[in-house]
Amino acid sequence: xxxxxxxxxxxxxxDAIVVGSGISGGWAAKELTGRGLKTLxxxxxxxxxxVVDYPTTSMYPWEFEHRGExxxxxxxxxxxxxxxxxxxxxxxxxxxxxxxHPYIQEKPFDWIRGYQVGGKSLLWARQTQRWxxxxxxxxxxxxxxxxxPIRYKDIAPWYSYVEKFAGISGNKDGIPELPDGEFLPAFPxxxxxxxxxxxxxxxxxxxxxxxxxxxxxSKPQPIHFEQGRVGCQNRTLCQRGCPFGGYFSxxxxxxxxxxxxxxxxxxxxxxxxxxxxxxxxxxxxxVRIIDTNTKEVIEYxxxxxxxxxxxxxxxxxxxxxxxxxxxxxxxxxxxxLGKYIAFHNYTANVGAEVEGFTDFxxxxxxxxxxxxxxxxxxxxxxETDFLRGYAAGFSAYRYQQAKTxxxxxxxxxxxxxxxxxxxxxxxxxxxxxxxxxxxYVKLDDKEKDAWGVPLLRVNVDYDDNxxxxxxxxxxxxxxxxxxxxxxxxxxxxxIGKAPGLDIHEMGGARMGRxxxxxxxxxxxQVHAAKNVFVTDGACMTSTACQNPSLTYMALTARAANxxxxxxxxxxx
Amino acid sequence: MDRRIAIKNLALILxxxxxxxxxxxxxxxxxxxxxxxxxxxxxxxxxxxxxxxIIPKTTxxxxxxLNLHLFVLTMLDDCYSKADQDAFAKGLEQFExxxxxxNSKPFALWPAAQRETLLTSLEQKNDQPAELNRFxxxxxxxxxxxxxxxxxxxxKQVVYELVPARYLVNVPVKKxxxxxxxxxx
Numbered sequence: 001x002x003x004x005x006x007x008x009x010x011x012x013x014x015d016a017i018v019v020g021s022g023i024s025g026g027w028a029a030k031e032l033t034g035r036g037l038k039t040l041x042x043x044x045x046x047x048x049x050x051v052v053d054y055p056t057t058s059m060y061p062w063e064f065e066h067r068g069e070x071x072x073x074x075x076x077x078x079x080x081x082x083x084x085x086x087x088x089x090x091x092x093x094x095x096x097x098x099x100x101h102p103y104i105q106e107k108p109f110d111w112i113r114g115y116q117v118g119g120k121s122l123l124w125a126r127q128t129q130r131w132x133x134x135x136x137x138x139x140x141x142x143x144x145x146x147x148x149p150i151r152y153k154d155i156a157p158w159y160s161y162v163e164k165f166a167g168i169s170g171n172k173d174g175i176p177e178l179p180d181g182e183f184l185p186a187f188p189x190x191x192x193x194x195x196x197x198x199x200x201x202x203x204x205x206x207x208x209x210x211x212x213x214x215x216x217x218s219k220p221q222p223i224h225f226e227q228g229r230v231g232c233q234n235r236t237l238c239q240r241g242c243p244f245g246g247y248f249s250x251x252x253x254x255x256x257x258x259x260x261x262x263x264x265x266x267x268x269x270x271x272x273x274x275x276x277x278x279x280x281x282x283x284x285x286x287v288r289i290i291d292t293n294t295k296e297v298i299e300y301x302x303x304x305x306x307x308x309x310x311x312x313x314x315x316x317x318x319x320x321x322x323x324x325x326x327x328x329x330x331x332x333x334x335x336x337l338g339k340y341i342a343f344h345n346y347t348a349n350v351g352a353e354v355e356g357f358t359d360f361x362x363x364x365x366x367x368x369x370x371x372x373x374x375x376x377x378x379x380x381x382x383e384t385d386f387l388r389g390y391a392a393g394f395s396a397y398r399y400q401q402a403k404t405x406x407x408x409x410x411x412x413x414x415x416x417x418x419x420x421x422x423x424x425x426x427x428x429x430x431x432x433x434x435x436x437x438x439x440y441v442k443l444d445d446k447e448k449d450a451w452g453v454p455l456l457r458v459n460v461d462y463d464d465n466x467x468x469x470x471x472x473x474x475x476x477x478x479x480x481x482x483x484x485x486x487x488x489x490x491x492x493x494x495i496g497k498a499p500g501l502d503i504h505e506m507g508g509a510r511m512g513r514x515x516x517x518x519x520x521x522x523x524x525q526v527h528a529a530k531n532v533f534v535t536d537g538a539c540m541t542s543t544a545c546q547n548p549s550l551t552y553m554a555l556t557a558r559a560a561n562x563x564x565x566x567x568x569x570x571x572x
Numbered sequence: 573m574d575r576r577i578a579i580k581n582l583a584l585i586l587x588x589x590x591x592x593x594x595x596x597x598x599x600x601x602x603x604x605x606x607x608x609x610x611x612x613x614x615x616x617x618x619x620x621x622x623x624x625x626i627i628p629k630t631t632x633x634x635x636x637x638l639n640l641h642l643f644v645l646t647m648l649d650d651c652y653s654k655a656d657q658d659a660f661a662k663g664l665e666q667f668e669x670x671x672x673x674x675n676s677k678p679f680a681l682w683p684a685a686q687r688e689t690l691l692t693s694l695e696q697k698n699d700q701p702a703e704l705n706r707f708x709x710x711x712x713x714x715x716x717x718x719x720x721x722x723x724x725x726x727x728k729q730v731v732y733e734l735v736p737a738r739y740l741v742n743v744p745v746k747k748x749x750x751x752x753x754x755x756x757x
Contacts, residue, residue: 062723071650190741234736364738407626416729
């Protein structure tokens with residue numbers, strides 16, 4: 001147990017504590033330390049230092065024993081994480097294996113986790129789009145969840161702030177529903193992507209195919225060199241960790257920056273078990289952690305606490321932080337904590353063959369992945385029998401093909417002389433889902449994990465709205481492909497694909513104006529304990545259909561700077 | 573100062589090859605201990621000769637030079653299902669019998685043309701037991717994968733770029749592609 005003498009308490013007292021070092025926790029640490037706060041950054045997993053802890057990053061394909069494929073024994077022992085597209089021989093060390101931290105699935109849910117310094121910021125797909133007021137006003141307009149307590153104008157300057165530092169590539173496309181940002185040059189659309197973009201523009205008003213906006217340094221600026229990062233080298237081996245810092249991660253960017261300030265203490269191997277509530281002061285006093293190496297329980301204290309444990313783990317931590325004041329979980333006066341979990345629907349894609357354009361090809365690799373189709377359904381008005389809409393990825397590609405028939409010298413020669421295939425196109429949907437009370441997480445009342453923390457029970461599922469939206473995506477995409485002259489259009493539905501694999505789970509501690517129906521206020525501050533902020537996916541009132549990380553970053557930077565202002569004013 | 577960090581990082585990248593020397597060429601490693609599959613030394617030798625028939629040594633390295641049969645066995649042992657492993661074992665025995673019926677000499681001593689004819693007939697006709705077909709399919713697929721993803725092939729034949737450092741679009745495809753000499757065998 002912790003030693004409670006005065007010196008020890010002093011040593012364990014900071015200005016700020018950040019729980020979790022992933023994409024949002026890294027930002028909290030950077031902002032708080034940058035404003036002069038002595039900050040303790042707690043991470044449940046091991047340390048991963050930029051470059052030196054990326055063991056596979058410079059390996060060639062032939063250096064992997066199974067050429068990237070995961071052995072069957074590992075796949076069978078870990079069916080959940082094995083379903084994640086980024087899980088492979090080159091990246092498996094950054095993923096939580098199924099048996100390492102069990103949870104209870106009341107309904108199938110593939111919970112993908114990265115327990116290490118940097119969290120999933122090492123593994124993310126790096127797609128970064130701003131929200132617009134069509135998204136922030138969604139719940140109020142369409143009558144679901146609760147009204148967002150903020151609007152685009154509240155977050156716009158913070159989008160700019162984080163974009164400049166992280167480095168976002170994109171074009172200024174002038175689309176109101178997908179606001180432009182502070183962009184480095186975009187990665188270009190290729191011949192067929194551009195053709196489709198032009199075709200759709202001419203044929204469908206308010207539908208756009210744009211270069212995907214992504215957190216890659218297409219043209220690094222002084223601020224990026226200052227972080228020790230250089231330009232993206234188009235390796236597209238990002239899930240290994242990038243030795244160039246070509247894409248944004250906590251490891252390459254915010255954490256080293258925070259460490260450089262001299263104000264950061266990074267403590268890996270620290271599972272935060274609960275937030276300590278001080279009844280006298282009427283606010284949080286600190287956190288209780290378990291050192292995963294020594295199993296020692298230690299308390300740390302601070303004036304302000306940022307909870308960035310990843311959406312579901314943040315819910316778990318808040319639910320497990322009970323006190324006389326909060327018997328049902330930290331800040332949970334409203335009873336909505338753990339409820340209104342939502343996600344993105346990734347269950348459909350469409351592919352086709354393209355005739356022509358064979359005089360052109362691409363060279364090198366595109367880290368942006370191709371094109372992006374912003375939401376066009378139900379944007380300006382409700383026009384379908386389902387709520388909200390979907391964005392879609394879109395890309396065109398050719399591949400090298402070699403004749404593999406036969407044996408001997410001729411086969412060898414054929415393999416050495418591959419030819420280019422024709423063009424193919426593919427698209428996948430990213431649908432907004434509607435947060436509902438019946439989609440929830442809660443604590444199991446019996447089973448605990450290796451650190452004595454109750455296991456999380458997950459009860460999250462698709463609904464009729466998701467189903468209708470999926471059919472509409474398939475129909476609209478097929479129509480656009482056919483209209484563009486693409487052949488052999490194939491619609492594909494991922495049958496049995498559980499929620500979770502989108503890795504965009506959100507909500508549970510939602511923001512809102514009314515403490516009776518939400519956990520956090522417009523500054524991501526717990527309504528009932530003003531020195532606790534939640535700025536990861538748990539705070540999301542609704543999901544829109546944009547990839548969420550950029551919004552977490554902006555909300556975090558905004559909240560952290562507000563927190564420091566409030567401290568300086570003596571309000572917290 | 574900022575650029576120095578960048579240069580330091582680059583130095584780490586460049587030293588990457590020495591940091592991770594593991595399994596450079598499938599080349600001279602000994603047969604690793606298999607966990608799930610049992611093959612006799614004779615079967616292993618036969619497999620090496622089948623692989624060599626698929627990818628023979630010409631003016632450039634062949635399957636034996638690249639130890640492709642060990643790659644086939646590693647993949648079979650680690651990545652295939654029990655059903656496939658069993659079919660492989662049975663199919664290998666069936667192959668031994670078929671070879672003995674075709675020519676009483678050991679497979680290794682057959683003329684290359686005869687070895688090729690036997691494999692080609694397995695590939696083209698579907699008149700053999702299911703296990704033999706499955707065995708051959710696994711050997712063929714993994715031999716091709718092992719070859720095209722070998723260090724030799726990826727540095728000397730169709731070159732793999734670890735660091736492309738570019739993404740270009742609308743690149744014209746040359747109508748007659750002339751491969752520079754020395755790039756292929």
